[in-house]
Structures are given as structure tokens and as C-alpha cells.
Amino acid sequence: MTTSKIPAVLVLAGSRPGAPDPVADAEGVAHKALVEIAGRPMLALVVSALRDAGIERIAVSASEPQVRDLALRLGCEVLATGTGPSASVAIGLDALSAPLLVTTSDHALLKGEWVRDFLADTPEGSDVAVLLARREAIEAAMPGSRRTYLRFADGHWSGCNLFLLATSRAGLAIETWKMVEADRKRPWRIAARLGLGMLVSYALGRLTLAEAIGRLGRRIGVTASLVAARDGLAAVDVDKPADLVDARAIMDARGA
8 A cells, every 4th residue: 555545644642531641741741742852742743754754634633722733733634532542543534534544643753754664565455454563673773672562473562553444444443442452461361352262372372463463353344464664663652751761862863
């Protein structure tokens, strides 16, 4: 798939109800999308990378007034948020239609090149695709990085906050997305939902993540694909203050 086939991108910039964000609190701003790196708010960095990828229609899912105002100043559409990321994606898919690329406002290191690579590497015929990075690639790009990994037979993987809803059938995956959100740090529970055979295969170290994603897709009637990131830095987002320190150092190095 190419960027010419992607009419819109949804940037998730919501907040979890009742859960203070450590990055926003540390920086004294209303939302972490407003935190500056290299002199620009993270949301502006994300939008700039998407423009560099050749994508013109960008919508931001946000409820914080300052984030909504910034999105409008950046030339983006503004959409309402749902009760969680998957609910916000459902709203975005209804408003923007498939094919739809989804990312997050804290993906401050995002490059247009990564977006183009993700679309180019997504197998033809996929209804849904998710970008993940291998542990080896992340540690090569950022030695000493501490990430949360999904451990499967085909390696240890970390999410890259890039998702592709390629066809209208992708809407069928929203409910499953909610389940994966809840169990994202407990892969054995995801395997268990695929049946006893898959759980045993996971327990024995034989289940690959590609197989698990494909099997999840087939259960709900879609073709789901894992796409491996070419650059391990694609897995580095800003979830905590230590990530912000890393992101600023990397951006400073890019500028230099």
C-alpha cells in the first residue's frame, strides 16, 4: 500500500479519565501533547512527520481545549474522544472512513519515512495491520532502552503506535482492540482467548506473534498482519518523564 491510498490519519490525543499523566504533570502543561521537544509541541512534531509522509488530511481526537486549539492551528480537523483509545478510533473511523492510519500524539520521534515504510511493507489484502519493533532493533537504535515487550516464539516485540485500518472490514476489529488494550501486558491472556491449543502453544514457547495476530483476525473475520519496523526508534514514545529525556536527547542529536 502507498500513501496515495491513505486519505486520512487519526492522531489520538485523549486522556484516560481520572488518571493524571506523569509527563504533563512533570512539565506543568494541561496535556502531554503540548510538551515541547526541540522547541515544538509533540503534537506539532507528529503532524509535521505525517505531512512529510505525503498525507494531507489529518484529524486529532482530543478533549483538552488547548490541544484542540493547537490541532486547529496546525490545520487539522478535531474529533471527539471516546472512553478509551479504541472507542476514539471507532469515532474516527466513522467520521473519516477506511483506509485510515492511526497514531498517537506522544509519538514525538515519528518520521515520515517510517510511515511510508509501514504502508509499503503492509501485505496486500490486509484489512488491519500493526507496526511492531523487535527488541534487537530497539536496543541497537537505543542501547539501554527499557520497554515493555510481548514475548513470543518469533522474538520479543514492542508496539510502535502505528496502526492501519485498510478496509471497511477493519471496523470489526474495534471490539478486539478493546480486549488487546486490556491485556496488552499479559500476552498469555490474549493467547487464551484464541483457544486451549493456542494457550498451550504459547506456554511451550511455540506461538509466534504473527500467528497470534493472524488468528485473532480470522476469529473476527478480518485479515490482520504484523509489520516489523525497519527502525527500532519507531517503538519509542513518551509515556513517562524518562522517555521525555530520551526523546529530547535523540531530537537534539538529529538537529546536530
